Amino acid sequence: MKRSVLRAEIGEQPDVLTRLLVREGANVRRIARGLSRHDLRFVLIAARGTSDNAARYAQYALGLTCRLPVALAGPSLVTLYDSPLRLRGALVIGISQSGQSPDVVETIAAARSAGSPTLAIVNDPESPLARAAAEVIPLHAGEERSIAATKTYTAQLLAVALLASALSGARRFAEGLGALPDAVADTIGVEGAARRAAERLAHATRLVVLSRGLNYPTAHEIALKLKELALLDAEALSGADFMHGPIALAGPKLPTIVVSPPGTATEADLAALAAELRRRGSPVLLIGPTGRGSLPVPRLPELLSPIVAVVPGQLLAFHAARARGLDPDAPRGLSKVTETR
Numbered sequence: 455m456k457r458s459v460l461r462a463e464i465g466e467q468p469d470v471l472t473r474l475l476v477r478e479g480a481n482v483r484r485i486a487r488g489l490s491r492h493d494l495r496f497v498l499i500a501a502r503g504t505s506d507n508a509a510r511y512a513q514y515a516l517g518l519t520c521r522l523p524v525a526l527a528g529p530s531l532v533t534l535y536d537s538p539l540r541l542r543g544a545l546v547i548g549i550s551q552s553g554q555s556p557d558v559v560e561t562i563a564a565a566r567s568a569g570s571p572t573l574a575i576v577n578d579p580e581s582p583l584a585r586a587a588a589e590v591i592p593l594h595a596g597e598e599r600s601i602a603a604t605k606t607y608t609a610q611l612l613a614v615a616l617l618a619s620a621l622s623g624a625r626r627f628a629e630g631l632g633a634l635p636d637a638v639a640d641t642i643g644v645e646g647a648a649r650r651a652a653e654r655l656a657h658a659t660r661l662v663v664l665s666r667g668l669n670y671p672t673a674h675e676i677a678l679k680l681k682e683l684a685l686l687d688a689e690a691l692s693g694a695d696f697m698h699g700p701i702a703l704a705g706p707k708l709p710t711i712v713v714s715p716p717g718t719a720t721e722a723d724l725a726a727l728a729a730e731l732r733r734r735g736s737p738v739l740l741i742g743p744t745g746r747g748s749l750p751v752p753r754l755p756e757l758l759s760p761i762v763a764v765v766p767g768q769l770l771a772f773h774a775a776r777a778r779g780l781d782p783d784a785p786r787g788l789s790k791v792t793e794t795r
Contacts, residue, residue, distance in 0.1 A: 486620035495543030553581025676767030
């Protein structure tokens, strides 16, 4: 079987995270000091695709550490409707792998023109998005040749976590950062179990991915990877929202992935939900806990848990694609850079 570019990039993630920690720690602290001089009331984030899931993570990370409300931008308001929002008191962030999508770039440019502090979290520090923003956190992920983003996603999460920690000024939110690269390397070791779990999805037609809190974005990112790579109709939902109605779908024909890293505030609720799904006959795969049939991840501070919890999902999507006779390096109908307005 040919060597996969995607699989190689999944394996690069510990090194990418180490580079980001070493090269951007001081820069992020400097950016945070500058932002602290503004009367920030909320954060607006423009992103697309996988980067949208990093923006969802920022909603929880900045809310938890800084008590800042975070909204996801509607870039079409700028590009299609010519109706930019009133942004007094806002920090406006663009998150992108390539930094090339015009709608994200124009949203940041409009905010900067209006006098708002702006920040780009982007892999290419020479990209249009980087040039549009006042400040930049480069991801240092190196060229990402696979169409499906993996290493740039976890780097985006780490960049957000560094920013959240620095803005908060609280040392407790920096705990665990040094251990993160090794934790991701250890998590890649679940690949054998991920391959076996993927084989059970070879003939599935749909599934749901559930989580809550800081790992709600992780559910979205895993579902996106299963769609992109394995052509599975995967829907991400909050476990709480699932209980409010969609649980009626539970049964033998609805495989379910529950993302619940150890030591999180949502762990008990998600364990109870997984037990109820099994009672109703749904095949359940747990990402996080140890145990037979699960894909375990190391215990980290909850703020950092999404960076490790997504890795088993990346491996699962990679092997599910192969189990379904697909090439994970050539997802159907997709290209690396998608430019939307």
